[in-house]
Amino acid sequence: MRKGRELVASGYGLRLDQLPRPISSQGLFGNERPLELEIGSGTGTLLTRESECRPDVNFIGVEYTKRYWRLAADRLRRQRRDNARVxxxxxGELLREDYLEDASLQAIHIYFPDPWPKRRHHPRRFVQRESVARIATKLAPGATLRIVTDHEGYYHHIEKVIAASGLSRTTFEPLSAARDDELVGTNFERKYLREGRAVYALAAKRATGPYAVPKTSLT
Ligand SMILES: C[S@@+](CC[C@H](N)C(=O)[O-])C[C@H]1O[C@@H](n2cnc3c(N)ncnc32)[C@H](O)[C@@H]1O
Known part of the structure; x- marks a missing residue:
């Protein structure tokens, strides 16, 4: 990107107070297409590419680093991705408050969440029992949580959290926008593939019946 170019977030980049409550495809996009959420969108590579490959789906991303959020929103605006917002x-705030209706999302994507490798920092990891219990309630019956990480220790932690969540493991299918050797095609995946590093992927589905939150998961 050219240095110094002004980034324009408006229209495609939203703040919490600009959201319809609850968030819905109708409220945000004016149609009834299925809705998917990406957590930690970075500069919006997945949102931009996947929304182009699947115009029949609406995508929302959430990103808390202001500069990345602005870059992602500006990119969506320049490429006129009318089925995506960031x-x-x-x-955690988006999942905790009543922004999202229960059973309203067709997929939740979490790609390369910050691994916080030092043991004393593990409580800062996003994927924990409580966040996954909230995620599970927001998934529609049959919908999928998809996670990819480069950190083996975090992957094993995620496996344990998912096993306790009531979601069922399923095959991780590559995204539509991914190239031949990729699973998702995000910036971090491309960087790690170039460096020859392993990545670990996991997908888990909500059953088609009602979702019972495991007793110990929500405080
Ligand atoms: C390692 S980067 C991965 C970015 C992108 N998913 C990719 O694969 O290229 C993690 C991103 O998640 C964002 N992030 C981490 N924790 C978050 C949270 N709790 N809420 C929103 N964004 C978060 C960070 O700011 C960063 O942009």
């Missing part, structure tokens, strides 16, 4: 917020 929200300036902390993902």
């Amino acid at each position: 929200i300036d917020a902390e993902a």
